[in-house]
Amino acid sequence: MREPDFNDLAARLMQSGIAPRHAHRTVQEIRDHYDDLVDAALADGATSQTARRQAAHELGRIEDLVSEMSARRELKTWAFRYPRAAMVVYPLACLAVLPAAPVNAGIANAPLLARWGASLLAAGLFTGALLLVLQLLILFG
Amino acid sequence: MAKSNPPFMSGVPELLLLRLLDNREMYGYELVRSIKAATGEAISLGEGVIYPVLHSLERNGSLKARRKPVGGRTRVYYSLTKQGRGRLQDLQDDWRRIQQGIETALESPGHA
Numbered sequence: 001m002r003e004p005d006f007n008d009l010a011a012r013l014m015q016s017g018i019a020p021r022h023a024h025r026t027v028q029e030i031r032d033h034y035d036d037l038v039d040a041a042l043a044d045g046a047t048s049q050t051a052r053r054q055a056a057h058e059l060g061r062i063e064d065l066v067s068e069m070s071a072r073r074e075l076k077t078w079a080f081r082y083p084r085a086a087m088v089v090y091p092l093a094c095l096a097v098l099p100a101a102p103v104n105a106g107i108a109n110a111p112l113l114a115r116w117g118a119s120l121l122a123a124g125l126f127t128g129a130l131l132l133v134l135q136l137l138i139l140f141g
Numbered sequence: 142m143a144k145s146n147p148p149f150m151s152g153v154p155e156l157l158l159l160r161l162l163d164n165r166e167m168y169g170y171e172l173v174r175s176i177k178a179a180t181g182e183a184i185s186l187g188e189g190v191i192y193p194v195l196h197s198l199e200r201n202g203s204l205k206a207r208r209k210p211v212g213g214r215t216r217v218y219y220s221l222t223k224q225g226r227g228r229l230q231d232l233q234d235d236w237r238r239i240q241q242g243i244e245t246a247l248e249s250p251g252h253a
Contacts, residue, residue: 022196025206029169029192029217036170037188058188065189072193074200 003052004062006031012062016070017080026069034059153184154194156236159203159221159229166207166220169195195219203228 013023037055079086161175198204203225208215
């Protein structure tokens, strides 16, 4: 039996609707379980290759784990459990947070905005001072 | 996952896991080994199958999970909650009733 591919297990679980916290923890647990099986086989005197093959066999197919997890509705994200409600709520939520987008952009670019504001203020003060001088020259010049 | 359980085994992994965790907290690999030992290897669950069951039991409040560093690895240990003890009691009662019914039927098949 081929060595299990744990790398894309989390992605596959999440694609089938499993909540990220369950998906990531399952990967960690399955990986540890596999390592424990390998260690046990090595302790029994198996060669490294045999131990890995035996562990993979004991653990079983990753596809079966994905289908076992997917069959459990309670482990899925809200959007997968209530797809119709999600189709209504998500667009509304997006519209609701739309006005906050410029504020978020401002917070994200705060130093740039501060420099821009300071430049604008300096330019305003300079122009104001220039106009004041000109006005005084007209009045008393 | 390596061995599949027949359909009548539905609910058995849950009962066994709750029963074992009633004694002490354990992690997945430990639980699989304990089930094999406790049932004299009569019930040998597919090893990967217990994780969906454990996560479901945690989700419904029967178990709680915590990470604990052991021997260079961070294990996820499961323990029974008060709600889990209630669930265990219910499952044990159901199981004994079914067992009794089946025994009665096996002893006197004519009345079954």
